[in-house]
Amino acid sequence: MFGYYISLALRSLRGTPVLSALMVAAIAVGVGASMTVLTLNYMMSQNALAHKDQVLYAVQLDSWDPNSSYRGDRNPTRMPWELTYQDTQVLLRSDIPSRQVAMHRWGATVTQDDSELRPFIGQVRVTTRDFFALFDVSFLYGGTWEKNSDNNSIQQVVITQRTNEKLFGGENSVGRTINLNGNPFTVIGVIENWNPVPKVHDLNNGAFNDSEALYIPFGLHRKLGIYSWGNTNSWKHEKELEGRGYEGFLQSEMVWIQYWVELESDEQKQRYEDFLSGYIREQKAQGRFERPLKFGLTRPSEWLVVNQVLRDDNRILGWLSLAFLLVCVVNAVALLLAKFLRKAPEAGVRRALGASRKSIFTQHLIESACIGIIGGLLGILLSTLGLVAVKSLAMGFADRIAHMDWVMMFAAVGLAVVASLLAGIYPAWRISHTNPSIYLKTQ
Structure with missing residues (x-):
């Protein structure tokens, strides 16, 4: 019918x-x-990290101006989306998370010795070794750097498949050398082209921009004098940094580093919350964190809402x-x-x-x-x-x-x-x- x-x-x-x-x-x-x-x-x-929504958390610390919330008084409970360098260094020493990632966006001129390839500006992510495992980034060749590179100035680089094709014609380039701003870096890994939409791991610097082409260890800041090419915000006047140089920048109240942790159980999360609370109390005793004690552990699905992607x-x-x-x-x-x-x-x-x-x-x-x-x-x-x-x-x-x-x-x-x-x-x-x-x- x-x-x-x-x-x-x-x-x-x-x-x-x-x-x-x-x-x-x-x-x-x-x-x-x-x-x-x-x-x-x-x-x-879309949430590219939906499969890890129960174990991944973006970390926030309310180290902002005691007289005004982050980005004005429209939301008095809002916290900075990023952390200061000095806070990041303390958090990286914690052994509670299964994995943890500190990172920010950077850029450098990429060249090769004895090559006819014209120099170009490469988008770089300065990060810690857990980045690739925490965000499920697969390697075609090689792997990531050793853990000590997160604290030491070891010039190694992981590049994307597309960058590898551009520089080395797609061959296994592990062990080869490229220059970033004239500094030689040894290629230790090549990852598959990884370009989530939106970039849940970095919503502060263009949620729909392409992911970076090169990845270098977090321990290179002092050696190369690396400043963030992303959001850098502070509630204090910049003139307070005059005469203090790059070290003054690193120890300032400027927030510019994104931080993610992987906590696989409720007990592990509770321990990390206690760790953050204890750290904030210690800093309060030293005259920092003058706002009420507050921190954030936000899942990827919630992070999309917090950052108002839609x-x-x-x-x-x-x-x-x-x-x-x-x-x-x-x-x-x-x-x-x-x-x-x-x-x-x-x-x-x-x-x-x-x-x-x-x-x-x-x-x-x-x-x-x-x-x-x-x-x-x-x-x-x-x-x-x-x-x-x-x-x-x-x-x-x-x-x-x-x-x-x-x-x-x-x-x-x-x-x-x-x-x-x-x-x-x-x-x-x-x-x-x-x-x-x-x-x-x-x-």
């Missing part, structure tokens, strides 16, 4: 091509506009796109009503021959669903065009999020079918309740 209803629906669509085309267009335009916005919101809210205006656009789809559904209701009432004599004859109201209603609801499927497929095409337009308007910013995966394609068809069924309920009910005797006199 279902196949028979499908056959009737397709025959009806062919019989009224103009009305059918208008209904399909109404659904397709609504779905296309909605899915363009919803796809962007969906991609922006902003309120994006959510509003999502609701507005669904409101536009609703307008299209209302238009489809009027078109379906006109189409179905034109078929009232045919429905009257079927009722007189014994068809029930339920079968008439089901037949026309299935016809509405067929319109939705066609409209959904066309809506996918319109959404794709909309995302291409977003890419061009965003000038490359949206390249990594403005595309539809299979989930969103199926969602587009599903949304179109639901919209068409909603549009078809009243017209199908109307025609199923027509009086057949009126039409028998004229047939």
